[in-house]
Amino acid sequence: MYFNQDQVISNVLNYNYFDDQDDLNPSFNIAYGIDKNFLFGCAISISSILLNNNNQKFQFHIFTDYLDDDFKAKIKALAQQYQTSISIYLVNCQELKKLPSTKNWSYATYFRFIIADILYPTIDRLLYIDADIICKGSLEELISLDIDDYVAAAVTEGESVWWQKCAQRLAIDNLILGYFNAGFLYINIKKWQEDDVSGKAMALLAQESIRSKLAYLDQDLLNMIIVGQVYFLDKRYNRQYSINYELKAAKGTYYPNPIDDATIFIHYIGPTKPWHTWAAAYPCANYFIEAKRHSPWQNDPLLVAMNANQWRYCAKHQFHQRKPMAGLLSYFKYYWYKIFK
Structure with missing residues (x-):
């Protein structure tokens, strides 16, 4: 364990509204690591999961360095509305801010390392997802998945040609078998700890020769560290789509997207998110709008x-x-x- 709760967590808020008659059923744990810019997206992501999985018991964990009273009040209302449990962990980010970051990847990208350390050994399985991911299907099959022999289950990014390029760039030959997107990680926390994934990541970041190879920061690090220990899931669990692809379509038409009836999670990659005002005109954003409509944020405007x-x-x-x-x-x-x- 690299990160210690006493050093990186300054406060924890718990909103537990489980049905008292459901105490014996196990919860499926889902976590987010976000900064101020993704609070809205995270809230609606949670709403989408609850909306599409009303027979499942969940425990949500939000790790963030920013909170305001409006968010806290509405998260509490969301937990009450769906009789679920949501915990918010306020993160002290002073050390994380010293780590490499870019315009598109802030220090919050390292939260997933903190999450796996802080929640161990309380839970043994954890689904980490980015806040720009919306659920549109059942998680029943994922919840029953056996990942005892793997550090994590994930979805590949790109195809074999891209994996080969990543293998060459990072000098990890086995990445030609699959390079995954770290926005969706079903983590076996016990094996994560046994392999000291967080400690290895921080050790690699300390090496300039390694940092110079990193194009996708923590995603590259995770692919390097747990290569060969990943269970690859179907792309329906992390269906990536950029709303900016719509700009390629002829005016008056929509860009053909890969979101279909089998899709479980939509990952809205790129700078335009479904919570932006200029995205609302596209059908691909409807899944976000629908989840928002069934949440305490239903009357909140989209973001400019x-x-x-x-x-x-x-x-x-x-x-x-x-x-x-x-x-x-x-x-x-x-x-x-x-x-x-």
């Missing part, structure tokens, strides 16, 4: 752009949606943020 990059994509989508005046205004805001912010 908050930085230059988001205003740029907002403008692109507005022009694509035949909203030229709105698009021009968004481009003006893009240039303003780029110059003055």
Whole structure:
């Protein structure tokens, strides 16, 4: 165990509203690691799981470095609404902020290492998912999956050509058999601890020769460390789709996406998320909108752009949606943020 609760967790809030008659049924544990920008997404992700799995008992764990009263009140209401349990762990991130980060991957990307350490040995299995993942199916099959002989179950990213490139870049030959996306990890916490995954990750980060190879930070690290110990799941458990792909479609049409009836989880990769105002026009965002509608956030507005990059994509989508005046205004805001912010 690399991370100690007394050092990295400053407070824990528990909202437990389980049905008293359901105490004997085991819970399926699901965790998120988020910063301020993903609070909304995390809340609706939880809502989507509860909405589509009303016969399953869940325990949710949210690790974050930011909380406000509105989020706490609505998370409590969400737990009451679905008679579930949600715990919020306030993380002291001073040490994590010293680790490598990028514009697209903040220090919160390392939360999954903290999560697996802090929740051990209280639980032995844990589903970690990113906050930009929405559920649209049953988790019954996943919950019954046997991963005793694996550190984690995950879904491959890309295809064999991409795996070969990752194997060469990271100098790990066995990655040609599969490179996984770390946004969805069903973790065998006992084996994670036996293999000291978190400790190995921090040791690798301390080496400049390793850091220079990392294009996807913690995802690369995990692929290097647990290579050969991953159970590969079908892509329906982590169906990746970028809403920005819609910009490739002819105006008045929608980009063909891989989300189908068999999809369990939709992973909205890329800078445009389904909680952004300019994403709501696309059918691919409907799953988020539906889960929001069945949550305490039902009356909350979708989020407007908050930085230059988001205003740029907002403008692109507005022009694509035949909203030229709105698009021009968004481009003006893009240039303003780029110059003055």
